[in-house]
Amino acid sequence: MDLEIYGTLGPSCCEEETIVQLFKKGMTGMRINLSHVNLQQAANWIEAFHKAAKRCSIKPDLLMDMQGPELRIGKVEKECRLNEIIDMNELDIPEVVLKELKKDQMVLIDDGKIHIQMIDSIKGKVVQEGKITSRKSIALPGVSIQLPSLTDTDIKNISMAKNFGVTGLMQPFVRNEHDLIYVKNKLKEYHTDIKIYAKIENEQGVGQIESLIKHCDQIIIARGDLANSVGLIQLPSVQRKIEEICKKNNMPYMIVTEMLYSMIKNASPTRAEVNDIYYAVYNGAKSIMLTAETAMGQYPVQAMEYFVEVAKIAWNDKKRKTL
Ligand SMILES: Nc1ncnc2c1ncn2[C@@H]1O[C@H](COP(=O)(O)OP(=O)(O)O)[C@@H](O)[C@H]1O
Numbered sequence: 096m097d098l099e100i101y102g103t104l105g106p107s108c109c110e111e112e113t114i115v116q117l118f119k120k121g122m123t124g125m126r127i128n129l130s131h132v133n134l135q136q137a138a139n140w141i142e143a144f145h146k147a148a149k150r151c152s153i154k155p156d157l158l159m160d161m162q163g164p165e166l167r168i169g170k171v172e173k174e175c176r177l178n179e180i181i182d183m184n185e186l187d188i189p190e191v192v193l194k195e196l197k198k199d200q201m202v203l204i205d206d207g208k209i210h211i212q213m214i215d216s217i218k219g220k221v222v223q224e225g226k227i228t229s230r231k232s233i234a235l236p237g238v239s240i241q242l243p244s245l246t247d248t249d250i251k252n253i254s255m256a257k258n259f260g261v262t263g264l265m266q267p268f269v270r271n272e273h274d275l276i277y278v279k280n281k282l283k284e285y286h287t288d289i290k291i292y293a294k295i296e297n298e299q300g301v302g303q304i305e306s307l308i309k310h311c312d313q314i315i316i317a318r319g320d321l322a323n324s325v326g327l328i329q330l331p332s333v334q335r336k337i338e339e340i341c342k343k344n345n346m347p348y349m350i351v352t353e354m355l356y357s358m359i360k361n362a363s364p365t366r367a368e369v370n371d372i373y374y375a376v377y378n379g380a381k382s383i384m385l386t387a388e389t390a391m392g393q394y395p396v397q398a399m400e401y402f403v404e405v406a407k408i409a410w411n412d413k414k415r416k417t418l
């Protein structure tokens with residue numbers, strides 16, 4: 096089966112033994128999210144990853160997901176209750192975001208799980224409640240904040256990537272071809288030949304896909320942030336549009352985020368989730384990826400088993416149809 100199946104490295108799956116189990120279920124590679132940790136800090140996890148691969152006699156992919164122009168809150172732990180009034184300074188928000196806050200601006204935190212509506216430039220009212228934890232994403236719908244393609248930490252991580260056996264770079268919030276050309280040149284500077292995966296996470300990226308294709312190896316439909324930008328109810332339609340552009344251009348693409356979300360807490364998935372995996376693969380995805388399910392979920396190995404088994408059925412059905 097020529098399908099790439101990824102998990103995300105995190106506290107729930109960082110032991111060598113767990114990674115061995117994930118490989119045995121059929122995982123072909125892992126992603127490390129460098130918004131939560133840098134390569135040096137993750138050295139033990141990455142060593143466990145390579146040892147596990149050796150024990151399973153496989154050569155897996157290791158993708159590093161950069162910080163890039165993505166906005167996140169700092170180190171915070173806060174339960175936000177419906178209608179509670181919050182002082183936004185408490186959330187350790189980047190300065191560039193604080194500057195944009197004004198009455199009625201919506202603020203979406205953690206891939207849109209928590210919604211805060213500003214009542215002035217400092218205080219906001221919780222209109223969709225939830226618990227905020229450290230380094231979650233923050234988005235201001237309708238506001239475009241210009242940030243560099245890579246952070247200083249990203250560049251340090253690129254300089255170390257080869258030593259850690261990284262095979263691919265996931266570039267977040269790709270806005271135009273210049274983001275990818277910049278990344279490609281940075282990789283060249285450090286003599287790394289690692290592949291580039293372009294994450295499409297907002298409307299700007301969706302509008303640019305055709306121009307991105309010649310500068311990357313794969314397009315990623317990163318549904319977490321993408322849904323914040325296009326609106327959750329538009330997500331399936333936008334996903335289909337990206338898939339069609341990729342297929343028309345023979346461009347491999349990956350589908351990621353919340354594919355087995357309920358398995359963060361439950362030992363088996365929902366009917367809707369297994370359908371999502373099946374149609375992602377049946378419709379032509381080259382790669383699929385689990386995120387929080389393996390990184391911080393309670394059932395990382397069981398989640399991978401469902402992921403791989405459903406994907407295999409879809410892959411075989413697709414092959415039979417095209418014969
Ligand atoms: N390297 C890590 N160290 C600690 N926690 C992590 C790490 N990677 C992921 N996690 C946890 O798993 C969650 C889901 O992972 P991921 O989808 O990569 O993050 P996010 O949604 O924040 O971009 C994160 O929000 C974080 O709580």
Ligand SMILES: C=C(OP(=O)(O)O)C(=O)O
Nearest residue numbers: 317318319320321351352
């Ligand atoms: C995978 C995604 O990116 P991140 O985990 O950085 O939010 C996503 O937005 O779907």
